Amino acid sequence: MRIQPRQEILDIWRATVRSCWDNGEWRWGGRSGSNSISDAEQLLTLLLPAAKVAELSLDDPNRVDSEVIEALGSLGDAVKIPRQLVGVMVDYFRRYTDEAGTPIFAGGSYLTPTEGGPPLTEEERSLDIVDSFAVSVTLTLATIGFVKVYRKATQRRDLLVQLDELEAMANVRLTAAMVGLLRSFSTFVFTSTDQYGRRLCDMVNQDELPRREVVDALRDQLRDTMASLRSVLLGSGRVTEDLDNGEMLFECGWSWGIIAGTEEVSTTEPIGPQRPGSAENAPYLYFTVIAMDAIEDLNSERTRLLGLLNEEQQRLSRALQLRWELTRTYWATVATFGNRRRWPIEDIPWRTTDGDRTDYYTLQTTSLAVKGLLAVGRGGDEELGRIASVLVELAQRARITRRASPGEPALLVHAPGKQVILNDETSKPIMTWNVNEFSTVLLQRAVTVAGLLNNARRRSELLELADEVWDHLLLRRIPDGRHRGLWDHAGGAFPGLAPMPEAPSWYLTERAVHAMVNASQLLSERPFPRAGGLAAYAQDLVDEAEYLFDRELMRGTFSGVAMQRSMRSIRASxxxxxxxxxERPGTAAALANTVLLKLNDVTTGQQKASEGI
Structure with missing residues (x-):
């Protein structure tokens, strides 16, 4: 892998501080202005690597790396950097908490009117959005973890008081975000003969089977999921229809916001009034993947080891984990249904039950498919290799790894991006949500799948794809000015596609950072896949070296001070x-070869001595 995650993150940190830190104050907002999501993404550009990459941690002044201090030098030295960040975090949580103490999760300037529709009202822009719930989970977990470690490294009373306030605000926002996710979960039930059922069957029926046979097989594979859906009692997503009816099918996942008519979730935490919902009771693929990733953060090893969740949050987390498992199983089953000629996910583009189709939905479905394959023990190289092939094809179709022609429709996935229509409870479009993260998501998926492959050659091929996608993203950085080094200038990769931006997109910059964090974890946490032939070769070399070494010991070859030192060196090697x-058969083979050469020199020296040469 040519990507150097550590260096790339440090470069992004330099660009972020240059863009945001002005005369001792943090400047909020980017290309889309300031809102609860964009500002969280702006902050996560710094906090996400610091929380998930140990070498880049910022919470202990005594352990901050010198290169990190240099990259964030505008904020101060190792002592001042975490203090400044505390102030910025406190400012964020205050900005997005109303006068009653209720956290704000509005989409704000990220929401846009429907094509030809009227401008959005303030009430519509203030609606809670699942993306805000999800990014708040990640941000608050990073904040609480930061506070827990930093508190041990300072004794200043004023700073300790500020840390207590920060932790309290982060806990309230975390609980509110979890409640929001519980009230945004959707189970959409329909018959196999209506338009939704026909579209689902057409998508999964890659073997051209009779419709009745497809419905029966799909229901059979989802039997346990349908039974478990009856356990969904908290928040939204309850099944009121008769799923035992052989004609019924369903989808599950997350809608774009709190579902209309959803009752409040009882909690002991002081999160304030729970706002009524406006979203339709139907899952959206984009928001489903965003929510799933956030719930994974809730159940991560770091969250458990640092004890980031209190007792009430653990209760809510268990409820979200059930929905996570149900959603994972459903989408993995649908994406890999049939398993003969080809999977539905290999039939690009993915088609949704509402009639939409796009390569971007295929890319999002790969994430859910991988999670499901691993859960049922099907995450071997053959299955993951098929997902990897889908990623390669998606890169080609999006003209990331193929030459693009001006005006190609394929380029629209990069700019302006995919317009996701958000419907109200009557399925009437009320606003849109723009998604232009295709390249960064593709990079994340490529790195993630590469880390799961056991075949070294396949892993290297997928990492080569990751390098190509990163090269593409480097072309899209803002080239000069205050915001240079940040994203997104799509015209840099595709001339004429988009004008030079006047401000950074924190939406895309945070996702680029997330991809670099994934790459860092691949290098530091996942072992290089064992190559069976190389391991056997290395073992043979080690066995021969041990045999020859033991034979020389038996002959008393290693007599004298110099030979004793040589013996100890060989034994250690x-x-x-x-x-x-x-774990590292290539290194083992190299060490064994070195030992064999040393033993050969010893043997040759003994022979020459005995012959009087």
């Missing part, structure tokens, strides 16, 4: 090689 055979 052999012990190290034996330990590395499984």
């Amino acid at each position: 052999l012990r190290r090689a034996q330990l590395l055979v499984d």
